Amino acid sequence: MHRHLLSAADLSLEDTLLILDTAEEMSRVADAPVRKLPTLRGRTVVNLFFEDSTRTRISFEAAAKRLSADVINFSAKGSSVSKGESLKDTALTLEAMGADAVVIRHSASGAPHRLAHAGWLHGSVLNAGDGTHEHPTQALLDAFTMRRHLRKGKGDLAGVQVAIVGDVLHSRVARSNVILLATLGASVTLVAPATLLPVGVDKWPCSISYDLDSVIGKVDVVMALRVQLERMSAAYFPSAREYSRRFGLESTRLARLREGAIVMHPGPMNRGLEISAEAADGLRSVIVEQVANGVSVRMAVLYLLLGGAQLADIEYKTLVEA
Amino acid sequence: MSSYLLRGVRLLGNDPVDLHLANGVIAEISEPSKKLRVTGAKTIEGDGLIALPGLVDLHTHLREPGREDAETIETGTRAAALGGYTAVHAMANTDPVADTAGVVEQVWRLGKEAGFCDVFPIGAVTVGLGGERLAELGAMADSAARVRIFSDDGKCVSDPILMRRALEYIKSFGGVIAQHAQEPRLTEGAQMNEGEVSAVLGLRGWPAVAEEAIIARDVLLAEHVGSKLHICHVSTAGSAEILRWAKSRGIDVTAEVTPHHLLLTDEMARSYNPLYKVNPPLRTLKDVQALRAALVDGVIDAVATDHAPHPIEDKDCEWQAAAFGMLGLQNALSVVQQTMVDTQLLTWAQVAMRMSTTPARIGQIGNHGRPLSPGEPANITLYDPSVKQVVTEAHIVSKSRNTPYLGMTLPGAVIATFLRGNPTVLAGKLTR
Amino acid sequence: MGTTQGRIVLDEGDLSRALTRIAHQILERNRGAEGLLLLGIPTRGVQLANRLAVLISNIEGLEIPVGTLDVTLHRDDLRLRPARTLIPTLIPTSGLEGRIVVLVDDVLFSGRTIRAALDAIGEIGRPAAVQLAVLIDRGHRELPIRADYVGKNLPTSLHEVVKVSLKEIDGDDRVTISEVSNA
Numbered sequence: 001m002h003r004h005l006l007s008a009a010d011l012s013l014e015d016t017l018l019i020l021d022t023a024e025e026m027s028r029v030a031d032a033p034v035r036k037l038p039t040l041r042g043r044t045v046v047n048l049f050f051e052d053s054t055r056t057r058i059s060f061e062a063a064a065k066r067l068s069a070d071v072i073n074f075s076a077k078g079s080s081v082s083k084g085e086s087l088k089d090t091a092l093t094l095e096a097m098g099a100d101a102v103v104i105r106h107s108a109s110g111a112p113h114r115l116a117h118a119g120w121l122h123g124s125v126l127n128a129g130d131g132t133h134e135h136p137t138q139a140l141l142d143a144f145t146m147r148r149h150l151r152k153g154k155g156d157l158a159g160v161q162v163a164i165v166g167d168v169l170h171s172r173v174a175r176s177n178v179i180l181l182a183t184l185g186a187s188v189t190l191v192a193p194a195t196l197l198p199v200g201v202d203k204w205p206c207s208i209s210y211d212l213d214s215v216i217g218k219v220d221v222v223m224a225l226r227v228q229l230e231r232m233s234a235a236y237f238p239s240a241r242e243y244s245r246r247f248g249l250e251s252t253r254l255a256r257l258r259e260g261a262i263v264m265h266p267g268p269m270n271r272g273l274e275i276s277a278e279a280a281d282g283l284r285s286v287i288v289e290q291v292a293n294g295v296s297v298r299m300a301v302l303y304l305l306l307g308g309a310q311l312a313d314i315e316y317k318t319l320v321e322a
Numbered sequence: 323m324s325s326y327l328l329r330g331v332r333l334l335g336n337d338p339v340d341l342h343l344a345n346g347v348i349a350e351i352s353e354p355s356k357k358l359r360v361t362g363a364k365t366i367e368g369d370g371l372i373a374l375p376g377l378v379d380l381h382t383h384l385r386e387p388g389r390e391d392a393e394t395i396e397t398g399t400r401a402a403a404l405g406g407y408t409a410v411h412a413m414a415n416t417d418p419v420a421d422t423a424g425v426v427e428q429v430w431r432l433g434k435e436a437g438f439c440d441v442f443p444i445g446a447v448t449v450g451l452g453g454e455r456l457a458e459l460g461a462m463a464d465s466a467a468r469v470r471i472f473s474d475d476g477k478c479v480s481d482p483i484l485m486r487r488a489l490e491y492i493k494s495f496g497g498v499i500a501q502h503a504q505e506p507r508l509t510e511g512a513q514m515n516e517g518e519v520s521a522v523l524g525l526r527g528w529p530a531v532a533e534e535a536i537i538a539r540d541v542l543l544a545e546h547v548g549s550k551l552h553i554c555h556v557s558t559a560g561s562a563e564i565l566r567w568a569k570s571r572g573i574d575v576t577a578e579v580t581p582h583h584l585l586l587t588d589e590m591a592r593s594y595n596p597l598y599k600v601n602p603p604l605r606t607l608k609d610v611q612a613l614r615a616a617l618v619d620g621v622i623d624a625v626a627t628d629h630a631p632h633p634i635e636d637k638d639c640e641w642q643a644a645a646f647g648m649l650g651l652q653n654a655l656s657v658v659q660q661t662m663v664d665t666q667l668l669t670w671a672q673v674a675m676r677m678s679t680t681p682a683r684i685g686q687i688g689n690h691g692r693p694l695s696p697g698e699p700a701n702i703t704l705y706d707p708s709v710k711q712v713v714t715e716a717h718i719v720s721k722s723r724n725t726p727y728l729g730m731t732l733p734g735a736v737i738a739t740f741l742r743g744n745p746t747v748l749a750g751k752l753t754r
Numbered sequence: 755m756g757t758t759q760g761r762i763v764l765d766e767g768d769l770s771r772a773l774t775r776i777a778h779q780i781l782e783r784n785r786g787a788e789g790l791l792l793l794g795i796p797t798r799g800v801q802l803a804n805r806l807a808v809l810i811s812n813i814e815g816l817e818i819p820v821g822t823l824d825v826t827l828h829r830d831d832l833r834l835r836p837a838r839t840l841i842p843t844l845i846p847t848s849g850l851e852g853r854i855v856v857l858v859d860d861v862l863f864s865g866r867t868i869r870a871a872l873d874a875i876g877e878i879g880r881p882a883a884v885q886l887a888v889l890i891d892r893g894h895r896e897l898p899i900r901a902d903y904v905g906k907n908l909p910t911s912l913h914e915v916v917k918v919s920l921k922e923i924d925g926d927d928r929v930t931i932s933e934v935s936n937a
Contacts, residue, residue, distance in 0.1 A: 018839065025824070025840040034877035039827045087640055108642035109524035110594030117593070118638070131642070133524030172524060199529070200521035303827070308837030 004116045004125040005301055008136045008179040016183055017156065020144050023293070023300035024153055029066055030296065040069035043306050046099040048090070049128070050076040050106045055267060055291070056128055060103045063298035069306070072097070087111060091120035099123050101306055109133035109172075124305045132170045138266055139176035141297040143184055145290050146221055149262050158185030163215050165191040165247055166225025166274050167236075169198050173266045174225060178206050189215050191247065195236045212247055217256045223264040224249045224275040240273055250276040254284070262286045323743060325349070327360050331368030331704060333694050335670030338370060343700040346743040350696055366748070368704065371737055374674045376408025376439075376701030378681040378690045380500075380578050381475070381554055381626035382651065384410070384441070386432065387425070388417025393631035393721045395429065398651070399438035401629070401720040403746035405651040406703035406736040408439050409682070409690040414446040415476040421446035421457035423465035430467035438746050439739075442687055445469040447488050447499060451477050456488060463495045470686045473500035475554055478536060480506050485540060489549040498550040498576075498684065503536035503561070504528075504602065513641060515588040515603040523591060525641060528603050530558040537561050541568035541575050552684060553577040555628050557602040559612030566621045576684050578626035579613050581657035582648055582726055586610075590726070596637045596644030597726050600630070617676065618667050624681045627654045631722035649725040652718065656732040659707055664733060689742075700743035707734045719752070760917060760930030764906060769889070769927045772905035773802070776887050777809035779903050784854055787814045789882065791853040793823040795871055796841045801922045802889060803858035819846035823857070828870035843874075850879035856903075860918040862888040865899030890929060892916050 002010060011019070029035055045064040049057050057073065064071045074094075087106075094102055101124040104112050109131030116125040129135040147153055150160055162181055168174040168190050181188050182205035189207045190197065201208060209215050216222065227243060237243045244250070249263065254276070257263075263275075263285045271277050280287060325344035332338050337354035342363060352358045384398040395412070402410050412429055414420035420429060426443040433441025445462035449455045451474045462469040472492065479485045479501060488499050509532045514520050516527020537553055541564065544551035556562060556577050568575050582600065587607050590598040598604060616622040630647025637644050658677065662668040668676070682691025692698040711717075713727040739747040746753055764772065781787060787810055794803030800822050807820040824841040832838075857871055868886060875884060887903035892910040910916060910931060917930045 022840050025842060028843060032878055036877065037827045038873065039832060086635065086638075087643070088638055106640065108640040110642075111640040113594040114640050117595075131524050132526075175522070175524060198521035199516050199527060200518035203518050204521075304837045306837075307827075307832055308835055 003305070004112075005136055005305065006112050006116060006125065006127045007134045008139050008176040008183070011136070011180065011183065013156065013183055016140070016143070016180065019140055019297065019300050019304060020147060022304060023140075023144050023296040026299040026303070027293070027296035029299070030292065036066055036068060038068050039303055039307050040064065040067035043069045043100040044072065044098055045069045045101045045103065045302065045306075046072045046074060046094050046097075048074045048094065048102050048104045050104070050111075051129070053105055053129070056105060056294075059291070059294040060128060060298050062295045063302055066295070066299055067302055067307075069302070072099070087114065088118065088120055091115055095121050095123075101126060101302065103128050105129045107131055126301065126305065129172055131172065132175075133172050134176045135172040136176050136180070137294070137298055137301060138173050139180040140301070141290060141294045142177055142223065142264060142266070143180055144293050144297050145264065145286055146186075146262070149286060150220055150260070156184045157181065160186040160221065161219040162186050162188045162221040162223065163191055163212075163219040164188060164223045164225065165212060165249065167196045167227050167231060168192050168201070168225070169196045169236075170228070170231070171225050177223070178204055182206065189219070191215055193237055193243075193247070196231070212253065216253045217258060220258070220261050221264060222249060222257065222261065223266075224279075225266065226268065226270060227274045229270075229273075244273055248274055248276065249279045251278050254279045254282065257284060264290060267291070325360070325363040326740070326743070326745070327358060327363040327365045328373065328702075328704065329357070329365060329368050331371050331373040333373045334674055335372050338368065341373065341694075341702070343702070343740060343743045346700055348694065348696050348698050348700050351694070366704070366738060371704045371706050372670050373694065374406070374670065374703045374705060375678040375691055375694055376703050376739065376741065377406045377655065377677045378685065378687070379407050379410040379627050379629070379651065379654075380471070380552075380624055380681045380685060382410040382412055382629045383415070383631065383647070384412045384429070385631060386416065387428065392633050395432040395441060396436040396438070397719070397721040398629070398631070399433060399436050399441060400752055401649070401651040403438040403739050403741070404719050404736060404752060405653065406655050406705060406739055407651060408701040408703070408739065408741045409442060409685075409687060410439055410651070411442045411444050411471055411685055413475045414444050414473060415451060419446050419450050420444070421449050421451075423458065423461040423467075426462050426467040426469050427465050437741075438752075439741055440687070440690070442471075442685055443467045443469055444471045444473050444475075444500065447472045447474045447479050448484065453477065453479060453481055453484065456484070456491060459488070459491055459497065460495065463497060470497050471500050471552070471684075472497055473502065473554065475500065475502040478502050478504040478506060480536070482539060482543070486543050486547060489544055489551065490547045493547075493549050496550075496686070498552050500552040500554050501536065501540050502554050503533045503540070505532040505535050508532035508535075512603075514591045514599065515605045517588060517606060519588045519591055523594070525591065530560050530605065530609070533558055533602055534560040534564055537564050541565070541573050544575055545571065545573045549574070551575045555580050555583065555602055555626070556613065556616075556622055557583050557605050557609065559609045562612050562616035562621055565616070569621060576623045577621070578624045579617055579622045580628045581625060581650055581654045581661075583613055584610065584617070584625075584661040585657050586726060591641075594641050596639065596641050597648070597724055597728065599641060599644050599646055600648050601646035614661060614667060617662065623676065624684065625654065625658055625677050626681065627651050631720050632724050633722060637724045647724065649718070649720050649722060652720065653713060653725065653727050653732055655705060655736060656734045657727070659734045660732060663707070700740050702740045703736060704738040705734060706737050709733070709735050711735060760932035762928050762930050763908060764929035766927040769905070769929065772889065773805055774809055776903045776905060777806055777813060780806070780856060780885075780887065781810060781813060783885075783902070787816045787818050789852070789854050790818045791846065791848065791850065791855050791881075792818065792820045793855055793857050794820065795857060795859040795867060796822060796824055798918055798920055798923065799857075799859040801920045802860060806858060806887065819848050821845045823871055823874055825867055825870040825874050828873040830866060830870065845878060850875065850881045852880075852882050854883045854885065855881040856885045856887055858887050860889050861916055862886070862891045862899075862901050863894060865895045865897040868899045869897050889918060890916055
């Protein structure tokens, strides 16, 4: 891999398979009597969360602690940041505290890039979500989940058909997923009203559709994205009802999914808007599992970034099976 | 005042001549390849340097009054002199805004006192740049600063009624409204050019149509009321097309382009480095090529720097938090050489037209952009196109550091700048 | 630095006889196969554990559980090299609780791999006992670790390299020792 994980675009197929295979191993720890490995003992991981996100932060915290790293949580509210301290000064403080890795979530696209390249920190930077740009560990855990259900937890995702439905324009999860799924050989279709698709999306490695019903029966995975109601006032769509009717994953669409297809959502969900309760809680839903997989995937990423000396030259080895 | 003998300089790139500057004017010019015999003059060996009329910038932000942490009139005009400029027009978005005779006179006076180049203040179109009420344009025109260009640059005069009134009002004293074309509703929260790069980077886009729609509206308004319009920092191919159409109809519109829009594209934003964040944003390669072509065929009349200094903390941060703007005065001529002369698109004579003569005409300043002939004011720039330099922070003379050319190798260097016969720059350095 | 052509210290026949003897020794020491569990340490410990399981099964007529124990995450030298690829750890469904776990590895050298294996086992469960079977013990222990079952004791110098080849991986069965020449 590399010194940082800033974007899914930085990961080659080899890198991605290495992370997913390592995550499979890490997931065993969750079931072991002693849920701890000594691997990152003495390393300090800082969770630098400028945006509220209990779920992702806890996931990273659990991952780091299971590897015996020391975890420091820094959330923006009530800290010096909310009093106007700059990103740079925050970074310099963390550097002085000896952070080996900084996991950053920020509302500004590109903030992790600045943190990684401005020369303020020596450690690794992990993007936990920056503005509307990317959320690479989310895409990794989504791919991990898909692989378990559709490819028995091994290899790539060649031939898997994925539909991502919702506010693509503002979604960092969508961007990272489109990139990573293409790397893994899956076919992605983005489904959304044209107002919620970015200019330039026709150059992305995926197809576009404005009609969920024509796509739903042909996919192995349907991933619903959160739609924010504030988008209504900015005229992205006229009403929640119209959005739900045209793009919501509800029971009729759920029933048309093909055999073995799964339902995913990065959370948090607007039950009743982009996804019905039936779809969210039904048999095809792997949403809860996504959360658990998040810890394993983040353990794998932390191990690969911090567990050794330098990661650039790892060769992907065929794994031995007993 | 000393007199100067410039030996063997190539006027507008032609055969070498000797120039004698005395008493603030060009006293004598020799025949091509001949020498002048002059006593009591300081001699400067021209050695094949290009001699241009002192450059005139239609669009500079000197930040004083109000933002002296970023730049002052003194430091800004020092940068201008080092860039070969003898006159700059200072934009009105200071604090307080230059919307009264008092503020424009202060800016004009500070420019005179600093003495590095002539400063011609631009007056705001609306009070406080608020876009609601016309400022006292007449008072500013009649002031000692003799303002002729009015602009709310930084903001667009987006209210069509206000723009119409402004265009009509300036007819009384032959002024010109310089529009910063940016439809505000289409660009709320915009960070960079809307296109493939912004889609990938997750930065809110600034669509080209937001500039083009305002230009289209304003050229029609200018035609309708029979007034003079100038478009600041044209940045898109579509804008150039609209200007071409407008000029073909005989509409009295002029336009400027910045050096950075002739060289850089939105690909620079991929690094998320806010040095490349500017308004209007860097666009695509097609836009760059169209702007160059428009500058060649005169659809775009002039190069203007839009020199926009910002203190370090406003650029050393994440993109969204950063200010818009780039330095431009010091490297403008080098960038024009690289993009327009070395590419065989323009001759030096044509560069002089676009960076001196025409800007002076648009700004209605009589003593600049004059022909290089005996009797004319000695506002002259000597330039060496043969060297190459890497742009480093150490060379920056401005108070701020936000140059997008950091680390790039650019051709050429200003060797000397004369303001009415007095050197502000000699041997590539400021004289004081 | 290069290696000279190795000399064979165990050929196919020697290897087979050694493994057979170890199988008998395990059964003798533990008075049968009841409660036994073999854990192979990758890479070649896995094949050796599989072979021992077959041998034991042939002798006792009892299938004993076999698994794989990857010790990478418990190594004490992780920071010296890029992060290593993990190999799946596969613990038989019977688990380790109360079992007699026999760790199987090809070469016992400094003892650090076995120390890591003991830590890894500790986090999975609590066996009744842990024993160690190795094909080759080449000496130079850096920790107080010793093997219960040894195929061959091979005194070596630190300039020598011991290579175990197994049919399943390398195409043939042999153990060679070669000089590492100083540059």
